[in-house]
Amino acid sequence: DVKVTQSSRYLVKRTGEKVFLECVQDMDHENMFWYRQDPGLGLRLIYFSYDVKMKEKGDIPEGYSVSREKKERFSLILESASTNQTSMYLCASSWGLPGAAESYEQYFGPGTRLTVT
Amino acid sequence: GQQVMQIPQYQHVQEGEDFTTYCNSSTTLSNIQWYKQRPGGHPVFLIQLVKSGEVKKQKRLTFQFGEAKKNSSLHITATQTTDVGTYFCAGPTSGTYKYIFGTGTRLKVLA
Numbered sequence: 001d002v003k004v005t006q007s008s009r010y011l012v013k014r015t016g017e018k019v020f021l022e023c024v025q026d027m028d029h030e031n032m033f034w035y036r037q038d039p040g041l042g043l044r045l046i047y048f049s050y051d052v053k054m055k056e057k058g059d060i061p062e063g064y065s066v067s068r069e070k071k072e073r074f075s076l077i078l079e080s081a082s083t084n085q086t087s088m089y090l091c092a093s094s095w096g097l098p099g100a101a102e103s104y105e106q107y108f109g110p111g112t113r114l115t116v117t
Numbered sequence: 118g119q120q121v122m123q124i125p126q127y128q129h130v131q132e133g134e135d136f137t138t139y140c141n142s143s144t145t146l147s148n149i150q151w152y153k154q155r156p157g158g159h160p161v162f163l164i165q166l167v168k169s170g171e172v173k174k175q176k177r178l179t180f181q182f183g184e185a186k187k188n189s190s191l192h193i194t195a196t197q198t199t200d201v202g203t204y205f206c207a208g209p210t211s212g213t214y215k216y217i218f219g220t221g222t223r224l225k226v227l228a
């Protein structure tokens with residue numbers, strides 16, 4: 001079974017802190033994604049990566065950065081946490097090669113509920 | 118930019134009633150995926166539709182992709198309490214692996 005794990009289920013941080021959310025997948029997937037989920041807004045893509053050291057901005061990248069030094073690990077960084085970044089953060093991974101016509105299902109981790117006070 | 122809208126946002130049904138959620142994209146999609154998220158859980162892939170007019174069934178669930186490949190629907194026949202959750206559709210941004218998720222339909226089934 002594909003497994004996507006996230007470093008924490010719940011996290012409480014103070015405004016201005018630097019926050020690291022880590023995601024690890026064990027299926028050798030090329031693609032990894034970070035989403036945030038807010039009531040009524042669905043899942044919104046923050047960043048995604050299609051290869052080691054490669055990244056692309058999603059729809060709401062402001063205030064976030066990412067790092068992918070190894071294929072299995074994708075980190076989301078909040079440089080200076082703010083209260084409007086309180087949310088559920090979901091990591092996902094999928095197969096896929098750049099330029100390929102097929103799309104593949106995304107496997108999601110359990111999520112990290114981040115509260116910034 | 119590309120948008121994927123879902124209606125309704127919420128639906129409460131009595132157990133045994135049917136349920137349908139609709140997904141509409143502002144652009145033509147190469148394919149569409151459906152996910153289910155149980156309360157307190159994470160989204161889990163249900164199905165992918167690729168062809169215009171395609172219809173696929175999974176037991177009591179019927180998925181349809183519109184002829185113009187801009188809309189899709191999920192129909193559940195005779196809902197059960199195990200169907201409770203939020204159903205999301207997701208469509209790809211052309212030429213990338215970025216998927217735009219719909220806002221989701223939250224289904225509550227009353228026993």
